[in-house]
Amino acid sequence: MDRKIQKVAVVGTGTLGAQIAIQASFYGYEVSAYDLDERSFEKALKRMKVRIENSGRTPTLSVEELKEGAKKVKLCLDMEEACLDADLVIEAVPENLSLKRNIFQRLDSLAPREAILASNSSSIPISKIESATTRPEKCLNMHFYSLDLGRNMVDIMGGTRTRTETIDAGKEWVRSIGCVPLTVKKEILGFCFNRVWRAIKREALHMWADGFVDFRDIDRGWMIWTGMSQGPFGFMDAVGLDVVYGIEMIYYSESKKPTDHPPEALKAMVDRGDLGVKAGKGFYTYPNPEYKSSDFLKR
Ligand code: NAD
Secondary structure, eight states: OOOOOOEEEOOOOHHHHHHHHHHHHHHHEEEEEEEETHHHHHHHHHHHHHHHHHHOOOSOOOOHHHHHHHHTTTTEESHHHHTTTTTTEEEOOOSSSHHHHHHHHHHHHSSSSTOOEEEESSSSGGGGGGSSSGGGGGGEEEEEEOOOGTOOOEEEEEEEEEOOHHHHHHHHHHTTTTEEEEEEEEOOOTTTTHHHHHHHHHHHHOOOOOOOOOOHHHHHHHHHHHHHSSSSHHHHHHHHHHHHHHOOOOOOHOOOOGGGGGHHHHHHHHTTTTTGGGGSSSSSSSSSOOGTTTOOOOO
């Protein structure tokens, strides 16, 4: 029987890791966190404020609640300290298979034997990471969406040997922090809703990069159609274009289909450092992107 999750460790406190740590801490869990960059948590917290303002969505936690949750997260100077007594460890480092395998190998040696190890990867199935550990039965994908943009859902997917108890414990924990688990029954790249979103993103990127349409018109269409306050390009800026590019490359390396290769124009933006909200410039410029202006949908 798995022990009840009480202490959570988060490794990598960038855009998503910081949100996960704060959400868990706000809902009463003891949370410790570690990042190579000592300032990443603080920087991510600042970005959440900008993202919330730009999205026009109701965040899972208000800015005040985010601050409250953040105060209780214990920021550690090394991974060992963060993993001490953890019942659940969530990895949220950049989207790179060898990096994630390396982190999982270390987590396996540092976290208690009974601890569940979860990856927040956007595209890498846990079946590709689990063998870096001696506990594949306790490994799973736990893919969060942008909590700061009100997306309180989490894809849950097991690997080749994940025990049902591990999946169930993951789902129960996700519910306990105010999120909805979306369970994947059979391994598929992209998990549940993320794969649907990815199909939209790929099409939008190619239509823009191949010169068929201006990206703003795709965003306008999306915003009018769905009633949302941000289109696919505005949202990709919020995610980070380096992250988007990395995810698209994972799909391409899996399928080898040229239509899955992310456009060179996207790569050029990443190389220039135009990474979206976190860099102050991506498809739009921040903190006041064009799509927020009152006449954006009237032009
Ligand atoms: P990010 O670049 O904002 O943050 C990654 C953090 O990991 C950085 O702070 C970096 O300093 C840290 N890091 C790098 N190497 C490390 C190491 N060896 N040890 C500890 N920390 C290390 O990236 P992100 O957007 O938060 O993405 C992280 C993961 O979450 C990726 O797998 C991504 O696919 C996934 N994800 C991202 C989003 C999103 O909207 N950005 C959504 C869902 C899932």
